[in-house]
Amino acid sequence: LRYRLMRQHFAQEGWHENPLKTEEDWRDLIRKYWGLVTQVDLSVGGILEELEKQGLADDTIVVYTSDHGDMMGAHRLLTKTVMYEESSRIPWLIRVPGKKHHLIEQPVSQIDMVPTLLDLMGAKELSEGLPGQSLAPLMAGEDVAEDHVFIEWNATGSERRVPDSFRDATEAERIAAFDASIRTVVSPDGWKLCLSTAGDKSQLFNLGEDPFETANLFDSGNHQSTIDRLSKRIHEWQKKVGDTVEV
Known part of the structure; x- marks a missing residue:
């Protein structure tokens, strides 16, 4: 419902x-x-x-990243706030003096950034107790066990700014859909589960076979064990980090 109303809004109001x-x-x-x-x-x-000109390039780690992606028309949506790959995936490039180019293909999270930078600067011990893990071994071409990646979107009191163009629903549905919190997990084997607080339709995608997320398999009846497994991982993670949102 939420995504359908958002599509309707962009079609009617533009951007x-x-x-x-x-x-x-x-x-x-x-x-x-x-x-x-x-x-x-x-x-x-x-x-x-300028780093080259100032003689600092060989002593500077450069990180190029973003806090979110942008739908940019995919699924007829714009901006962020949704769990599709175009919104939740980000650019993340690190230039380290003296290090060769290496591509990390497994899913990682921005919570890995601080442990990674501390490790690269020779201060790995300072990352003890922090969430995330250092990606420095991966950057060096070493094998590191893949882990689940968690993504979240939190409601922000947006019931006060639900667009008037969200007409194809009751007022209660509009507020619930637009003010939902979402918790998502991406597993090492390429499954992605999205759960919402709004009671709206949940989503399950097989990213290996469906990288553009065109087929929601949540209600197909063929993947209940995967849904149960990933729901458990989300709830375990919430308990670990003190997240009290019920999805």
Whole structure:
């Protein structure tokens, strides 16, 4: 319900004075987004050039990342607040002086950033007690056991700003759907489970076979053991970190 209402809102209202009535409207907005990406790339290039100019490049670890992705038209959605890959996956590049290029393909989390940076700076002991793990061994090409990655979205009192265009639902449904908290887990074997506080439709995707998340398998009746296994992992993680949201 929530995603359907969001699609309806973007179709009716557009986005920041950009209409979204036609395919070309969407393409135009995406072109503008890529233009902004180009601006950011040029700015990052300027920073890297200045590090070289100041003689600091060989003594500086550079991290390029973001706090969230953007749907940018995928599933006819925009911005963040949803659990699809386009929103929850982020760029994360680390340039370490003297280290060769290495691609980490397994799922990792931003909670791994601080332990990783401390390890790279020779201060691994300072990360004791912190959540996450150092990715430095992975960056060196070593094998490290894959772990589950957790993603969360918390309600922010948005019932006060539910768009008027969310007309295709009762007032109670609109508020519940727009003010839901979501907990998601991605497993090492490529399954992704999303649970919501709103009682809205849950989602289960096999990312290995369906990387664009086009087939929600939650209600298919064929994957109950996977749902049970991943629900347990979410609830165990919530207990571990003191998360009291009920999903």
